[in-house]
Amino acid sequence: MKTYEEINAKIEARKAVVLTAEEIIDYVEKKGIAQAARDVDVVTTATFGPMCSSGCFLNFGHSLPRMRITEAWIDDVLVYSGIAAVDVYLGATELRHNDPANTYYPGEFRFGGGHVIEKLVAGKELQLFALSYGTDDYPKKELRTYFTIKDLNQAIMVNPRNCYQNYNVAINCSDKTIYSYLGVLKPNMENLGYSSAGQLSPLLNDPLYKTIGIGTRVWLAGAPGHVYAEGTQHSPTCQRGDNDVPMEGAGTLGLTADMKKMKPDFVRGVSLPGYGVSLAVGVGIPIPILNEEILKYTTIRDRDIYAAVIDYSHDYQYRTGKVLCHLSYEDLKSGSVTVLGKEVKTGSLSSYTKALEIAQLLKEEIQEGEFFLSRPIAPLPREQTSKGLTIREEKK
Amino acid sequence: MNRKRVLFTFPAAMVEQPIVYHLVKDFDLQVNIFRAKITPEEEGFLLLDLTGPEEVIAKALDWVRREKVEVKDSEIGLRWDEELCTSCGNCIPHCPTGALLIPDRNTMKITFDPSLCVECLSCVTVCPFGACSSLF
Numbered sequence: 001m002k003t004y005e006e007i008n009a010k011i012e013a014r015k016a017v018v019l020t021a022e023e024i025i026d027y028v029e030k031k032g033i034a035q036a037a038r039d040v041d042v043v044t045t046a047t048f049g050p051m052c053s054s055g056c057f058l059n060f061g062h063s064l065p066r067m068r069i070t071e072a073w074i075d076d077v078l079v080y081s082g083i084a085a086v087d088v089y090l091g092a093t094e095l096r097h098n099d100p101a102n103t104y105y106p107g108e109f110r111f112g113g114g115h116v117i118e119k120l121v122a123g124k125e126l127q128l129f130a131l132s133y134g135t136d137d138y139p140k141k142e143l144r145t146y147f148t149i150k151d152l153n154q155a156i157m158v159n160p161r162n163c164y165q166n167y168n169v170a171i172n173c174s175d176k177t178i179y180s181y182l183g184v185l186k187p188n189m190e191n192l193g194y195s196s197a198g199q200l201s202p203l204l205n206d207p208l209y210k211t212i213g214i215g216t217r218v219w220l221a222g223a224p225g226h227v228y229a230e231g232t233q234h235s236p237t238c239q240r241g242d243n244d245v246p247m248e249g250a251g252t253l254g255l256t257a258d259m260k261k262m263k264p265d266f267v268r269g270v271s272l273p274g275y276g277v278s279l280a281v282g283v284g285i286p287i288p289i290l291n292e293e294i295l296k297y298t299t300i301r302d303r304d305i306y307a308a309v310i311d312y313s314h315d316y317q318y319r320t321g322k323v324l325c326h327l328s329y330e331d332l333k334s335g336s337v338t339v340l341g342k343e344v345k346t347g348s349l350s351s352y353t354k355a356l357e358i359a360q361l362l363k364e365e366i367q368e369g370e371f372f373l374s375r376p377i378a379p380l381p382r383e384q385t386s387k388g389l390t391i392r393e394e395k396k
Numbered sequence: 397m398n399r400k401r402v403l404f405t406f407p408a409a410m411v412e413q414p415i416v417y418h419l420v421k422d423f424d425l426q427v428n429i430f431r432a433k434i435t436p437e438e439e440g441f442l443l444l445d446l447t448g449p450e451e452v453i454a455k456a457l458d459w460v461r462r463e464k465v466e467v468k469d470s471e472i473g474l475r476w477d478e479e480l481c482t483s484c485g486n487c488i489p490h491c492p493t494g495a496l497l498i499p500d501r502n503t504m505k506i507t508f509d510p511s512l513c514v515e516c517l518s519c520v521t522v523c524p525f526g527a528c529s530s531l532f
Contacts, residue, residue: 048482050524110526183486184522191489268482270524280482280524333501335488345489349524352504353483 004375007041007288014369016041018286020359021200021298028299033292040289042366042373043298045205046219046358047197048282049350050181050270053161053232055091055279056117056259059153060128062086067140072130073097077116081130085138089158090116092279106179106274114279115269117157120149121221122264155259157220161231163283165203165250166307169194169327171339174313179274183347185312191345192309192337197355198302198329202285203251205298207244209236211287213376218255219284219362221266224371225257227380235386244297247306247326251380255283266358282354284362288373302329309339319388398450401430403470404460406440413463415442423456424448430515431473431532441532443473443515473531474515476508480527487528490518496528 010016017040019027024043028036058079060069068085072078076097079088094113101107119126125146134141149155171192172178172185179185182193198204206212216227231252239247259267266282289295306326315322324339331337332346365371404415419425426447434440446453457467476496483506487496495512496519498504519528 049484184490186489193486268525271526272524273521278524280484333504335498335501346485347487347489348485348504351482351484353506356503 001291002041002289004288004290004373008372010041011366011369011372014367016366018042018044018363018366020356020363021045021205022356022359024295024298025199025301028295033296037289037292037295040295043205043287043289043295044284044359044362044366045200045202045287045298046282046284046355046362047163047201047350048266048280048354048358049195049197050272050278050280051159051162052093052181052278054117054157054159054281055089055113056120056155056157058088058090058155060086060088060147061151061153063140063143065140066138067130067132067143068135068138069130070132072128074116074128075111075119075126076129077111077113092117093276095277101276102274108273109271109275109277111271112269112277114277117259117279118264118267118269120155121259121262121267123148123150149260157225157255157257157259157262158228159255159281161233161252162255162281163202163231163253163285164196165201165207165252166246166248166305167195168249168316169307169309169332170312170316171309171324171344172313173311173324176313178313179272180312181272181275181278182312182349184273189339189342189344191347192339193347193349194307194329194332195349196305196307196329197350197352198305198333199300200352200355200359202283203253204245204300204305206287206294207240207246207297209251209380209382210294210297211290211376212253212285213379215374215377216285217372217374218253218257219286219358219365219371220255220257220262221282222263222361223257223259223261225255226374227253227376228256229254230380233386234381235384236381237383237385241304241306243300243304245300245305248308266354280351282358284358286362286366286371286373302333305329307332397447398453399445399447400453401443401445401470401472402457403468404442404444405466405468406434406442407464408437408439413465415460415463415465416444418459419446419456423452423459425452425456433532443470443532472510472513472515474510474513474517474520475529475531476519477527477529478508480525481506482525482527484524486524487519487522490522492516492518
């Protein structure tokens, strides 16, 4: 048994023993759980992939004369300005003004909110165009200017839903191509799309949220950040394997961090043909090895994590609940799987390569005494489902 | 037998010359066209592989140049930018020849073998990060 304080003291003394969620598997196999729980202080987990529920709050500072911005666009992408005078929220999936979307199907969606966020973090110059109705104290009604992230007072990423614990595998049983957020799905189950870092993924290494909670310190695209709330659609009550690992979406995290400290390699705009734009974000979460039970959960392997294969030509749209089969991440990562007797090629939206890189970077930061762990200030809910939306008549 | 990839650029006035016919008929070369844009009264291009004995290919290209067609050695017209690629793997089931490949399923890192690329451009459409682009 170890405490957060003991682990942080070892980190400060640069004596913490840190392994990635991949390395811990072999380590425990060699040394056994009891010995490994004594030896290892921290296991680093990570993921990198499109996370649509991402965005950021920006503060521009006040112009001369002052302007209470009521409508604004950054590089022609609409931002939400229904908050204080020069604060805006820029969302990852917002399209660029005049993007034809799917008018000429399938749309290309080459640039949108996610790409603006990528440019911001990369330090590139952006254009702000803003309008206002004008008030006595904020007389200016229109402005166009250019800025980089350095010119902003604050640029704080606030992502309402990141790090889905597990995710659907999308396949297309119809005879027409489907353009989905899990990739272009060819007809007749020619290919499938999945998105998870599997054995490296944060919430798959802590399936019952024993260490990851509200207030947990996280590595968000290279910046120190934290879990500020349960993620939207957090629904831990679901089908789980004997190892407690969910076989469907399940838990999610709301994450925040200072964008001025982020690394551009881990904040990337995403274009999904026929679907839209998004933002790929890299997240690393350290798991403190407080006891053997917590350690055991981190030894999960791809072959023991299953995802549900869903038909995205019908069953997804109409929420039928039909699952064609379950596949392990070991099978999904092999490149070819069998679904309903047919050989199907696999493609991924989440990058395991990047997740490995993040787990390693976070490991090094902890070893070098630069990143400390925090005890959650509140646990994530462990019993909860996600409601659907009922479309109904107004109550009389 | 040698194989050489070349890019022919036609001046606007030249697009009606049956270049490929002569390459096959007069020089007995195997011609594999990857991409072409031949529009009357505009500049056009033809990207192709020529297969045959080295000296015959050289002779054929001399003839093409004499016909006022610009000849350039070409790499393939598909560019894979390793810096932009995140190795997500979304392109893998869409690449028909395995030019985009994950050689090591432990690291899942993507590599690109230009010699296998047939320039179908599927990857240009599906890459979420704009890592694949067409030079033409």
